[in-house]
Amino acid sequence: MLTIKDIAKESGYSVSTVSRVLNHRRDVSSEAKKKIEEIVKMHHFVPNNNAKRLKQITSKTIVVLVKGTSNMLFSSIVEEIQAMMEQTSYTLKVSYLDEDDNEVRQAAVVCRETNPMGLLFLGGNVEYFERGFAEIHVPSVLVTDPGMDLHFSNLSSVATDDVAASQCAIDYLISQGHEKIGIIGGDLRLSYTSIQRYRGCIESFRASGIEFDEKNCYEKARFSYDSAYRAMKRLLSKAEITAVFAMSDVMAIGAIRALRDLGYLVPEDISVMGFDGITLAEYYNPKLTTIQQQYKTLAARGVEILLSHIELKNRAVHETVPFHLIEGESVKHM
Amino acid sequence: MLTIKDIAKESGYSVSTVSRVLNHRRDVSSEAKKKIEEIVKMHHFVPNNNAKRLKQITSKTIVVLVKGTSNMLFSSIVEEIQAMMEQTSYTLKVSYLDEDDNEVRQAAVVCRETNPMGLLFLGGNVEYFERGFAEIHVPSVLVTDPGMDLHFSNLSSVATDDVAASQCAIDYLISQGHEKIGIIGGDLRLSYTSIQRYRGCIESFRASGIEFDEKNCYEKARFSYDSAYRAMKRLLSKAEITAVFAMSDVMAIGAIRALRDLGYLVPEDISVMGFDGITLAEYYNPKLTTIQQQYKTLAARGVEILLSHIELKNRAVHETVPFHLIEGESVKHM
DNA sequence: TTGTAGGCGTTATCAA
DNA sequence: TTGATAACGCCTACAA
DSSP states (O other), X not given: OOOHHHHHHHHTSOHHHHHHHHTTXXXXXXXXXXXXXXXXXXXXXXXXXXXXXXXXXXXXXXXXXXXXXXOHHHHHHHHHHHHHHTTSSOXXXXXXXXXXXXXXXXXXXXXXXXXXXXXXXXSOOHHHHHHHGGGOOSOEEEESSOOTTSOOTTEEEEEEOHHHHHHHHHHHHHHTTOOSEEEEEOOTTTOHHHHHHHHHHHHHHHHHTOOOOHHHHEEEOOSSXXXXXXXXXXXXXXOOOSEEEESSHHHHHHHHHHHHHTTOOTTTTSEEXXXXXXXXXXXXXXXXXXXXXXXXXXXXXXXXXXXXXHHHOOOOOEEEEOEEEXXXXXXXXX | XXXXXXXXXXXXXXXXXHHHHHTTOSSSOHHHHHHHHHHHHHHTOOOOHHHHHHHOSOOOEEEEEEEOTTOHHHHHHHXXXXXXXXXXXXXXXXXXXXXXXXXXXXXXXXXXXXXXXXXXXXXXXXXXXXXXXXXXXXXXXXXXXXXXXXXXXXXXXXXXXXXXXXXXXXXXXXXXXXXXEXXXXXXXXXXXXXXXXXXXXXXXXXXXXXXXXXXHHEEEOOSSHHHHHHHHHHHHHHOOOSEEEESSHHHXXXXXHHHHHTTOOTTTTSEEXXXXXXXXXXXXXXXXXXEEEOHXXXXXXXXXXXXXXXXXXXXXXXXXXXXXXXXXXXOOOO
């Protein structure tokens, strides 16, 4: 393996001079610079980042931890964050985790590796934070999930109000004349997001005096097409419904496919409501009626809060971002 | 920052003993092991991977370089690779690049950082390989694009035969009675994949004696919904067609949405054919008629070739994986 | 402008 | 079973 030592030897200069050239510093003679760069190019030399980072104490890096590699909402947020970060002097590093991994533990590892100035969590399990976040001393923002119940001075959050948003979704279905409503959502013992959204649903039913039969009308699924597809079929076999609320657009699409395969028309026979407002929602057929999370705002505020956190060392804040009901074509007025 | 030195001091043992415990080695007294593990747990100590990697010469790591973060086919392949790798003793590292980045340059950096045993490229620009791959000495496999024209002894490839596959697509459209066909694909000056697929189309037209008017019937787009959506609208304004071949399923969906928004029915008025066979294709409405790339086989062979490359040091091979035509609901028999 | 030397956190070697 | 010590490749005072 080629090292700067080799380059130094070959060029006749010392390692420090080589290092200076490599880091584009100006206290090098143009002569030395030229010669060293030539040799570097010739050998296609690339410095070893491990050694670099090991030594560098401040790295000006911000790490994004994305929970769930196939979450389309997160993909959009990541893109947005990347675009914003390019305007700053920070370097961004994106780290993808499985939906079920412990993001806090992963964060600890990443902190050691990268020594980042800040952390951005895309999605997170509140329980993991309670248990392990104390060991993380880097300014962090939890994006997409609320963190006000977690009292860490270095942890802020920006999220959509899941309770209000799903309440709005059910309210809308009810306003369109639906009363027999099924729900497809995550595991209520594991997914904090799902719990919140379910609470909103219940609240809406309560306010309208509609009775909700959790046992027959709530179907658990992972946040994927096929899982929701199967959940929809189970739901149909247990309950008679005129509308379904799916806790993500991906789930909604799985559900719609199941309905169509069973010969139902959407929305003529059964209406389907999604959640997230991903790009695909408006390209799907029918266009999805959904709750749109403002991913751009989530991304922007997440970054802004983190940077002010880092630079001004101010206190943790917890923000809520407004949501919008998008009327597509997947819900029918009864 | 906590280091093993601190742990050593606190436990009363030396750094070497702590290191041994951390690496689960057996030449440590259970007494020492217990005590050290306790302290590690108490402080939530996590070793610094940079230092670790800096020291370790062999890393048993394999790196996957994914070109384009929103390519759904690649996501599926990555998942597949991850599953396979868990059966082996290798560690996997996934590195995402932008669609336009130079993957070979990135590979060089990654090699220094990680010192991997092998490299898996998901997508790649043949030109970048020609120019820079000579400096990479690690066994590598280019997945999804053919590499037989690149004569590097450490570079194998597995890919779908893009020429034959798109020829098959057009043949199918023709067999269904379509003659006035439009194409939506990538930039023919930049995307190697698009060039190959276009060649297949031309070949099919030639064989059937159909004249193809590239100027009016080929529309360039990025591999995204909205770009294809706009391309479809441009296409309609220039040519009268009964069918469209989109070079990816994502593009096909963008095109279908454009058609529907303009009042056309798919496939009744205009047929649309996709490419890739992503999961979404069978959940979309109408189900996409498409060329399915065997992502599982691509992943499996990619891994197998790489491992035999590493372990047996045998020569580079270049394989082609069969494809299938999936008859969905988006193409009509005229 | 350049070079020397020490250290970043870890693992490996060797001796005790 | 342990511990001291020398690397790993790079950066950065500080000295020249």
